[in-house]
Amino acid sequence: MAPKNPAISLLGSFFIPGLGQLMNGDTGKGIVMFLAYCFSFLLMLVLIGFLTAPAIWIWGMFDAYRSAQRWNLRRGIIS
Numbered sequence: 001m002a003p004k005n006p007a008i009s010l011l012g013s014f015f016i017p018g019l020g021q022l023m024n025g026d027t028g029k030g031i032v033m034f035l036a037y038c039f040s041f042l043l044m045l046v047l048i049g050f051l052t053a054p055a056i057w058i059w060g061m062f063d064a065y066r067s068a069q070r071w072n073l074r075r076g077i078i079s
Helices: 006-015 019-023 027-046 049-074
Strands: none
Touching (some): 006 019, 006 049, 019 027, 027 049
């Protein structure tokens, strides 16, 4: 299997929340991340989403990066 590139995973989640997790094979986490972001985006109508949406977006990028690193580490690949 090809190693996962943490930077590419981060970019995937930058453009579409949860995409980086999907690219790393974390399907469930990717779907949850995407749905949580969509829900937070809707919460912007009542203003609390202005806090939750950016937090979920940033957390998703960080998690995608770390997830790719963990995937590589489990397979003995240094990234």
